[in-house]
Amino acid sequence: MSLVQEIDYGTPRSNAEKTVTLTIDGQQVTVPEGTSIMRAAMQMGTKIPKLCATDMLEAFGSCRLCLVEIEGRAGTPASCTTPVANGIVVRTQTERLKRLRKGVMELYISEHPLDCLTCSANGDCELQDMAGAVGLREVRYGYEGAKHPNPGIDESNPYFTYEPSKCIVCSRCVRACEEVQGTFALTIAGRGFGSVVSPGMEEPFFGSECVSCGACVQACPTATLNEKSVIQIGTPEHSVVTTCAYCGVGCSFKAEMRGDEVVRMVPYKDGKANRGHSCVKGRFAWGYATHQDRILKPMIRGKITDPWREVSWDEAIAHTASEFKRIQAKYGKRAIGGITSSRCTNEETFLVQKLVRAAFGNNNVDTCARVCHSPTGYGLKTTFGTSAGTQDFDTIEHADVVMVIGANPTDGHPVFASRMKKRLRQGAKLIVVDPRRIDLVRTPHVEAAYHLPLRPGTNVAVLSAMAHVIVTEGLVNEKFVRERCDWDEFGDWAAFVSESRNSPEEVAKISGVPAEAIRGAARLYATGGNGAIYYGLGVTEHSQGSTTVMAIANLAMATGNIGRPGVGVNPLRGQNNVQGSCDMGSFPHELSGYRHISDDATRAMFEALWGQPLDEEPGLRIPNMLDAAVDGSFKAIYIQGEDILQSDPDTHHVAAGLAAMECVVVHDLFLNETANYAHIFLPGSTFLEKDGTFTNAERRIQLVRKVMAPRNGFADWEITMAIANAMGFKIDYAHPSQIMDEIARLTPTFAGVSFEKLDRLGSVQWPCNEKAPEGTPVMHMSGFVRGKGKFVITEYVATDERTGPRYPLLLTTGRILSQYNVGAQTRRTANVLWHEEDRLEIHPHDAEQRGIRDGDWVKLASRAGETTLRALITERVAPGVVYTTFHHPHTQVNVVTTEFSDWATNCPEYKVTAVQVMPSNGPTQWQEQYEDLARKSRRIAATVEAAE
Ligand code: SF4
Ligand code: SF4
Ligand code: SF4
Ligand code: FES
Numbered sequence: 001m002s003l004v005q006e007i008d009y010g011t012p013r014s015n016a017e018k019t020v021t022l023t024i025d026g027q028q029v030t031v032p033e034g035t036s037i038m039r040a041a042m043q044m045g046t047k048i049p050k051l052c053a054t055d056m057l058e059a060f061g062s063c064r065l066c067l068v069e070i071e072g073r074a075g076t077p078a079s080c081t082t083p084v085a086n087g088i089v090v091r092t093q094t095e096r097l098k099r100l101r102k103g104v105m106e107l108y109i110s111e112h113p114l115d116c117l118t119c120s121a122n123g124d125c126e127l128q129d130m131a132g133a134v135g136l137r138e139v140r141y142g143y144e145g146a147k148h149p150n151p152g153i154d155e156s157n158p159y160f161t162y163e164p165s166k167c168i169v170c171s172r173c174v175r176a177c178e179e180v181q182g183t184f185a186l187t188i189a190g191r192g193f194g195s196v197v198s199p200g201m202e203e204p205f206f207g208s209e210c211v212s213c214g215a216c217v218q219a220c221p222t223a224t225l226n227e228k229s230v231i232q233i234g235t236p237e238h239s240v241v242t243t244c245a246y247c248g249v250g251c252s253f254k255a256e257m258r259g260d261e262v263v264r265m266v267p268y269k270d271g272k273a274n275r276g277h278s279c280v281k282g283r284f285a286w287g288y289a290t291h292q293d294r295i296l297k298p299m300i301r302g303k304i305t306d307p308w309r310e311v312s313w314d315e316a317i318a319h320t321a322s323e324f325k326r327i328q329a330k331y332g333k334r335a336i337g338g339i340t341s342s343r344c345t346n347e348e349t350f351l352v353q354k355l356v357r358a359a360f361g362n363n364n365v366d367t368c369a370r371v372c373h374s375p376t377g378y379g380l381k382t383t384f385g386t387s388a389g390t391q392d393f394d395t396i397e398h399a400d401v402v403m404v405i406g407a408n409p410t411d412g413h414p415v416f417a418s419r420m421k422k423r424l425r426q427g428a429k430l431i432v433v434d435p436r437r438i439d440l441v442r443t444p445h446v447e448a449a450y451h452l453p454l455r456p457g458t459n460v461a462v463l464s465a466m467a468h469v470i471v472t473e474g475l476v477n478e479k480f481v482r483e484r485c486d487w488d489e490f491g492d493w494a495a496f497v498s499e500s501r502n503s504p505e506e507v508a509k510i511s512g513v514p515a516e517a518i519r520g521a522a523r524l525y526a527t528g529g530n531g532a533i534y535y536g537l538g539v540t541e542h543s544q545g546s547t548t549v550m551a552i553a554n555l556a557m558a559t560g561n562i563g564r565p566g567v568g569v570n571p572l573r574g575q576n577n578v579q580g581s582c583d584m585g586s587f588p589h590e591l592s593g594y595r596h597i598s599d600d601a602t603r604a605m606f607e608a609l610w611g612q613p614l615d616e617e618p619g620l621r622i623p624n625m626l627d628a629a630v631d632g633s634f635k636a637i638y639i640q641g642e643d644i645l646q647s648d649p650d651t652h653h654v655a656a657g658l659a660a661m662e663c664v665v666v667h668d669l670f671l672n673e674t675a676n677y678a679h680i681f682l683p684g685s686t687f688l689e690k691d692g693t694f695t696n697a698e699r700r701i702q703l704v705r706k707v708m709a710p711r712n713g714f715a716d717w718e719i720t721m722a723i724a725n726a727m728g729f730k731i732d733y734a735h736p737s738q739i740m741d742e743i744a745r746l747t748p749t750f751a752g753v754s755f756e757k758l759d760r761l762g763s764v765q766w767p768c769n770e771k772a773p774e775g776t777p778v779m780h781m782s783g784f785v786r787g788k789g790k791f792v793i794t795e796y797v798a799t800d801e802r803t804g805p806r807y808p809l810l811l812t813t814g815r816i817l818s819q820y821n822v823g824a825q826t827r828r829t830a831n832v833l834w835h836e837e838d839r840l841e842i843h844p845h846d847a848e849q850r851g852i853r854d855g856d857w858v859k860l861a862s863r864a865g866e867t868t869l870r871a872l873i874t875e876r877v878a879p880g881v882v883y884t885t886f887h888h889p890h891t892q893v894n895v896v897t898t899e900f901s902d903w904a905t906n907c908p909e910y911k912v913t914a915v916q917v918m919p920s921n922g923p924t925q926w927q928e929q930y931e932d933l934a935r936k937s938r939r940i941a942a943t944v945e946a947a948e
Pocket of ligand 1: 177181199209213214216217
């Protein structure tokens with residue numbers, strides 16, 4: 001095994017269609033117009049020495065090392081900043097050039113510390129490489145002169161160090177922060193010889209605006225910015241390309257290793273979702289994989305009050321199977337079910353639903369998408385015919401107007417947010433529809449044209465008001481609608497949105513958004529060129545989540561913003577494989593590819609291959625399983641990679657449901673909150689320990705490649721397979737690629753997918769089949785999948801969750817960049833330094849009324865329950881609205897969320913809870929109890945670890 005090396009072409013690719021031909025060192029080369037001479041040379045294999053250039057960044061031309069000669073032109077231009085021209089003749093290696101380059105390198109080296117042998121970048125340093133490349137053998141100025149300023153090493157960031165004495169002031173880091181990440185956290189302070197890179201106002205990295213994405217570290221050609229893991233472990237010696245297991249962006253990484261130890265994760269430039277960029281989670285927060293809290297041996301116990309007993313894998317699997325069979329024999333085959341994991345691979349998810357349908361013999365299978373994007377599936381299938389986003393991420397480069405609704409991309413989908421910000425800096429206009437002033441509303445060099453800070457729960461009303469403006473002001477793209485949509489349904493919809501109750505003026509009274517802002521945003525979206533909508537859980541997690549998704553689809557169809565690059569309706573999906581878990585048939589009513597279980601032909605196909613009759617009745621959703629457990633008819637559950645106690649609404653009800661079951665099997669990395677109610681614990685494996693695929697928010701299927709052996713002994717798919725076999729349903733796969741082959745046979749949209757193809761092409765976006773053998777980046781290009789686009793009347797129905805004298809504020813929730821979901825992984829990394837606890841954001845006016853100061857403990861109470869957390873006073877939230885994250889179990893914000901849910905899909909209404917906030921002395925009694933429980937769990941984990 002060796003390190004996967006990616007070529008650095010020095011400057012970015014030119015997208016020009018016209019080509020030019022030139023001669024470099026006697027060889028002809030043809031490249032797109034606008035390509036730099038440096039890149040053209042590299043394309044033919046000639047490496048021109050360089051220091052300030054790298055192909056992730058625009059050329060800067062500061063180091064003067066890449067000089068070339070061009071026949072007929074005076075001087076020695078820099079090849080990184082000089083574009084190619086037809087017929088020019090370039091020489092890269094002449095005596096004059098050699099002399100000049102040596103001179104440049106002498107200057108660099110004379111002021112550089114001479115500790116190469118003990119430097120952490122020894123062998124992986126571009127300065128070293130360039131000294132070799134130009135043949136530097138001596139430094140005429142000696143080594144004793146003044147060195148680069150050395151204000152000391154900044155170790156404040158938990159993941160990388162900044163050692164200014166090694167800096168060559170190439171500004172690659174500054175430009176990476178600006179161009180790639182879009183944070184603008186770095187500057188070059190001082191002048192001339194005294195120039196130094198400075199985060200913010202000459203602060204340490206940790207205290208600055210830096211979001212620790214690592215782009216500057218990757219760009220740095222020396223050890224000035226270097227990963228602490230490289231300093232501690234040494235330079236990597238082999239690597240494996242794999243896919244991030246955090247969010248739905250699906251970044252590709254090279255996992256760079258020494259032996260079986262990860263040294264660093266380097267974003268993969270060929271990764272089509274991330275194009276060489278990453279965020280703090282994917283790049284740095286992988287330490288949880290080897291965290292001591294991981295449970296590596298199976299455990300069982302008779303009652304949930306008993307201590308755990310470690311057992312062999314054989315015993316654990318046999319016990320699981322016999323408990324499931326016992327319970328089915330006693331209570332009926334529908335008394336048990338399973339939950340698939342959106343953190344696991346497609347293959348693992350497919351296997352869990354197969355276990356439930358074929359081995360359990362029912363359809364009681366559901367997934368965490370129930371609590372996030374199930375309305376996306378319903379809404380987009382109804383209107384367009386496919387339960388997924390319409391575009392690839394690249395499409396943002398063609399958008400003229402970007403509308404972000406109920407999403408916070410800079411925190412939730414950071415790498416895509418960086419691409420979005422880049423497009424906005426190039427001039428695209430931004431509309432933000434969100435109760436909270438998210439970062440995108442105003443961030444360096446980006447400012448939203450419109451921010452509609454609507455009252456939580458009024459999405460449908462505001463979108464109908466935008467539609468009202470589009471229809472009544474004659475902004476409909478009639479040609480598109482006539483050609484592509486059902487014209488009669490459009491007519492009904494147009495009449496509905498034109499009613500005066502849907503006018504911005506009326507809706508302003510409900511939503512709190514000024515009518516003029518709604519009108520302005522609607523006009524901009526309809527007339528500003530390519531309009532692209534991106535939305536998140538602020539759309540779906542409402543009692544009208546599905547209605548909102550359909551209202552968005554209506555807007556896109558009415559304005560013709562669908563079916564080409566730069567437009568579309570794009571759900572920003574939360575977890576790494578939530579798209580995949582839905583695709584794989586995790587819902588109780590659907591087999592893979594969103595085909596209804598009651599469809600005889602589809603069922604017959606599965607039955608023939610699996611050799612097992614399937615139940616034609618849709619099974620229970622998660623909330624129904626819990627209800628049935630409380631009622632006494634549902635008795636056992638297999639939960640893979642999901643912490644429903646923390647992530648699902650109305651925690652007390654979830655706990656009651658779990659406590660009522662006779663056998664709860666938790667299959668996870670850590671003893672999570674749900675495991676407090678488990679009778680069997682099966683240790684899970686991390687993404688580093690298995691092969692498989694994830695499908696990201698743009699329907700992109702990418703390989704996850706095993707980097708190290710599973711520390712628990714088995715990949716998750718092997719454990720599910722073992723349970724099925726122990727229950728008497730025989731399945732036998734030697735490798736996940738065989739599971740994918742089965743998925744492809746059974747799922748028309750995956751018919752052309754195989755591991756071999758993914759390996760060859762890097763990734764494909766489904767549908768991938770005979771019609772689209774290399775996948776489908778943009779959907780609905782020549783027609784909607786369902787035929788004619790369907791306009792749906794989206795009547796606004798206020799949620800039953802109302803504020804009143806007891807609960808006068810509205811709580812809404814979201815996530816933060818450094819943490820992920822319920823925090824099981826990120827809380828076990830240094831990311832906690834950025835977010836140690838969930839805080840309650842409250843407007844200064846509401847805080848003052850209640851006598852609350854910044855940092856005070858406050859009680860957050862709803863009619864469902866109460867919790868305590870610290871207050872953060874901020875004008876990011878409007879008066880009357882409070883906001884918090886849900887990453888920490890000791891906060892368990894879902895104690896206060898209610899049982900209300902989306903009318904179509906049961907997706908919980910997390911985003912609207914009527915609450916009261918009041919000063920408090922500290923944690924509630926249950927939080928104290930939780931801490932006791934957590935301490936106990938940690939002790940068990942430590943004991944198990946010690947026993948090993
Ligand atoms: S880590 Fe990212 S945000 Fe921080 S300074 Fe570097 S590029 Fe900028
Ligand atoms: S820190 Fe690294 S990338 Fe930044 S200017 Fe110095 S040498 Fe260049
Ligand atoms: S968490 Fe998301 S944005 Fe960050 S590296 Fe992973 S996939 Fe990319
Ligand atoms: S690489 Fe061209 S001037 Fe630095």
